[in-house]
Amino acid sequence: MAAAPFHDRDGWVWMDGEFVPQREAKVHVLTHAMHYASCVFEGERAYDGEIFRSRDHSERLHKSAKILGFQVPYAVDEIERAKQELLNKMGFSDAYVRVLAWRGSEQLGVSAKSNTIHAAVATWQWGDYFADKMAGIRLTIAPWRRPAPDTAPCNSKAAGLYMICTLSKHAAEDAGFNDALMFDWRGQIAEATGANIFFVRDGVIHTPTPDCFLNGFTRQTVIKLAREKGIEVVERAIFPNELATFSEAFLTGSAAEVTPIREIAGMPFKPGKISEELVHGYSALTRRKNA
Template structure:
């Protein structure tokens, strides 16, 4: 996939510049050690114009991620929001994926960054995991122990783990992976959180060993609005393989139904599942359709 062309503009340290002419320093900790933090944000074309879904929450999490790994964050979030909308306008994007990245200045040591840059780019991106229900395998890779790295931070280096898990899954003929934590409990997908359905209730792993997804929080809020019982608890692989249905959620993923985990096929048809109700309601929410809470 080509993410930019000769006309693409990105935002770098307070200025808009041509993406094709932008360079990055090869002596930086971000390139060598994965010492950077980032966000993934979506913009949607709505009847109210182009709207960026939960943009403030994303930039607040970006700031928190920087703080958790001792990176400075000297930028005003209100201004970043303003510049992000300007970036979409300059690139004539209405439905887009937005990637802010905070990265370190040249420094080949292992001490915390004192000088950082921020880059924001955007491109058109459809359904990240496709439009079909997913075949998923339990990965041989585990999520990192939260005592080794702050799991609640979106740190670039943490995503090597995600690349390994997804690559393994695809080599085995699956669409995506599901990782466990160091205790053998269900954690999350390489780039998404998971919910399972059993007897009309939804279950999802608690925070602690997973990323606190903004879409995950949105799903939990939709459950409250729709009066769907939601339980946060540690889940085992056995729980997965006795569930009625399941889905992934994330900013890039949105709401993606899962057809099977390993050899286990979920018995409830996706269109009849609680997840499908959440999927339809979430789409109404991001597109700012009225009365989304009753469109099920």
């Protein structure tokens, strides 16, 4: 049975300092964020009632907004309280948490400096982003590329930057794949549409340097976890002609967690020992209080 659409569900959304019924959590059609993408967000997961790296996400929300030229009207501590109170109000232990801030509807034009800044927190129960993780997922090559840092605010988790991700993921799904691998403007490997990517060769993990995409918190956590297990991790420029030289590949992200890959555009990969070790290691870490 399909889940109810988000606009027609029971429950609550924290919105501008208050809890409102989910069906009433609305914005005006002339909201600046809808027309000009002046919105930043965070995607987080709660495990056993505790949001993993919660404060890091709240702090990044503020940093993302600053890069886009506005200030979140609620302090980090207030956002932290709102997230936890909403989880408790919804009665969720394991859940996905979405936090966002955006420019409102007082002005509608490219410039909208006087618009009110709004903020909201929503949460829902969401299982694995990709089902049957250890079977591995299939990626194709995205038709769009990650832009250069001087052409887009790549250090901000800005909603507008995900337009090319949606286009690429839709194209991948239409072609029978789970996701797409995105190159950057130089032709180097960057990431998937909503997750960072890692490769394994001869027991060493290789991952692209995050110079035009976000250095994800799950990415950072998995690098630390791998090194604690004695696995070497190399961050560097990776080129498409290297794909055939790797034996394993996997994605990381708050939604994807750690998800092995079995194919990229016809090239096979085997979800092997290192991928499996990190899948289970990350799961154990997120289930541990105060990790």
